Amino acid sequence: MHDRPFRSALYIPGSKDRALDKARGLPVDAILFDLEDAVSPDAKVEARATLASALEQGGYGPRFKVVRINGLDTEWGSDDAAAVAAMDCDAVLLPKVNSTADVDALAALIPDLPIWAMMETPRGILNAASIAAHPRMAGFVLGTNDLAKDLNARGRAAMVTSLQLCLLAAKAAGIVALDGVYNAFKDEDGLRAECTEGRDMGFDGKTLIHPAQVAVTNAAFGPSDDEIDLARRQIEAFDVAEAEGQGVAVVDGRIVENLHIVTARATLAKADAIAALETS
Ligand SMILES: CC(C)(COP(=O)(O)OP(=O)(O)OC[C@H]1O[C@@H](n2cnc3c(N)ncnc32)[C@H](O)[C@@H]1OP(=O)(O)O)[C@@H](O)C(=O)NCCC(=O)NCCSC(=O)C[C@H](O)C(=O)O
Numbered sequence: 001m002h003d004r005p006f007r008s009a010l011y012i013p014g015s016k017d018r019a020l021d022k023a024r025g026l027p028v029d030a031i032l033f034d035l036e037d038a039v040s041p042d043a044k045v046e047a048r049a050t051l052a053s054a055l056e057q058g059g060y061g062p063r064f065k066v067v068r069i070n071g072l073d074t075e076w077g078s079d080d081a082a083a084v085a086a087m088d089c090d091a092v093l094l095p096k097v098n099s100t101a102d103v104d105a106l107a108a109l110i111p112d113l114p115i116w117a118m119m120e121t122p123r124g125i126l127n128a129a130s131i132a133a134h135p136r137m138a139g140f141v142l143g144t145n146d147l148a149k150d151l152n153a154r155g156r157a158a159m160v161t162s163l164q165l166c167l168l169a170a171k172a173a174g175i176v177a178l179d180g181v182y183n184a185f186k187d188e189d190g191l192r193a194e195c196t197e198g199r200d201m202g203f204d205g206k207t208l209i210h211p212a213q214v215a216v217t218n219a220a221f222g223p224s225d226d227e228i229d230l231a232r233r234q235i236e237a238f239d240v241a242e243a244e245g246q247g248v249a250v251v252d253g254r255i256v257e258n259l260h261i262v263t264a265r266a267t268l269a270k271a272d273a274i275a276a277l278e279t280s
């Protein structure tokens with residue numbers, strides 16, 4: 001559990017002024033300002049300047065700001081990294097990370113900023129544990145489109161092992177883990193089902209491509225009223241049990257032990273963090 005929510009993380013093409021402006025009013029927890037795949041090659045250089053100007057202008061409030069650069073093996077990567085070092089953002093996102101050597105290369109160009117990794121290549125997935133444990137690494141974003149392409153995979157079931165390897169690595173290292181995008185952005189029911197699946201696997205949130213996906217995602221990854229109510233009742237019941245010298249309570253016919261109280265407290269802390277974010 002992280003000290004801020006990451007339920008929804010919206011990609012915004014760095015080249016699109018209108019979308020950059022719209023994001024200032026969207027209730028997302030994080031923004032992934034994109035210089036990579038959402039920007040065509042002939043617009044890359046201009047997008048860098050457009051994004052720098054949008055971030056300088058500000059207005060993104062409490063949203064966590066991540067800039068996705070082009071790979072350092074492309075003609076734009078090094079200049080993107082130099083530009084990002086001077087931008088007002090919270091992390092830099094490196095695409096197609098294969099190994100810790102890729103992270104080292106970016107770390108050498110940007111001394112301070114937390115680094116996030118796109119996990120979207122077979123080599124990267126196999127190296128997930130060492131990438132997550134890199135001292136500068138702070139977040140994983142699953143790139144399920146690139147991964148499906150490289151695996152020649154059809155459907156999400158074919159990627160579950162990859163998703164879980166990344167989750168295990170992220171949880172072991174204590175970093176953020178965000179699920180991949182749902183491409184059919186007008187299919188609300190399909191998005192809800194995939195959010196539910198990602199949440200139940202343990203992802204902190206989901207990456208999005210369109211504002212219409214925000215509400216469903218925030219609802220799926222935030223604690224529901226029933227979950228908050230249950231967490232409160234578990235804590236109360238466990239306090240009573242402990243006062244009576246017991247190590248176990250029973251709530252709704254299920255046992256509640258100390259470890260469940262850790263989860264219950266995390267649920268309440270997340271609800272508080274969401275409320276604080278939404279009122280700031
Ligand atoms: C998918 C889109 C191309 C659709 O664009 P459009 O047809 O313009 O949508 P709408 O007309 O419905 O837009 C309505 C308004 O919303 C704004 N808008 C649209 N998208 C965004 C956005 N992402 N962020 C902020 N605002 C947005 C429009 O400007 C309209 O505003 P207004 O005119 O004021 O009403 C488009 O949504 C889009 O480009 N989405 C982002 C695509 C993207 O970022 N792709 C790259 C990331 S996905 C990826 O690479 C994952 C990973 O690497 C992998 O491998 O899986």
Ligand SMILES: [Mg+2]
Nearest residue numbers: 037120143146
């Ligand atoms: Mg990708």
